[in-house]
Amino acid sequence: GIQVEQSPPDLILQEGANSTLRCNFSDSVNNLQWFHQNPWGQLINLFYIPSGTKQNGRLSATTVATERYSLLYISSSQTTDSGVYFCAVETDGTASKLTFGTGTRLQVTL
Template identity: 90%
Template sequence: GIQVEQSPPDLILQEGANSTLRCNFSDSVNNLQWFHQNPWGQLINLFYIPSGTKQNGRLSATTVATERYSLLYISSSQTTDSGVYFCAAKTLTGANNLFFGTGTRLTVIP
């Protein structure tokens, strides 16, 4: 299946700082999603973004499908942004499921 790599694996930020999380994938995709897993384990959909750019409040994401990467931007980070951020992708052909990266663990300190 497709390989999904995320970086950095861990990130510690001061409250108010900005950050960029990266997701590289090894094949063409028709589905790419960013999720936030909170401390209770819930996986929250952030973006469905197989291509282009989307923004939702302090978060935005960009996927450059031709270069096989996606970026998640977090601006003015808050302590509630802490958790693990996952990128997941599905290929144009092949398996009917998402392949997950290993995540970026974000800790925002006050």
């Protein structure tokens, strides 16, 4: 099956810093989504982004499908950004059958 690797695995930032999270996948995908899982376990959909660039406030994402990677940018980080960021891909036309990546654990400190 498809492999989805994320880097870095762990990241510690001071509040106000910027960061870039990377997601590499081993095969063609139909869609790619980014999620944030907060410390209480809640999984929030950030972006649905099979290709191109999208922005939502301090967050933006870019997927280059032909090169099989996606990037999530976090600017002016806040403590509420802490948690685990997952990218997830779908390959067989089943929109809800996602393969999740290994995750990036982010801690934002004061």
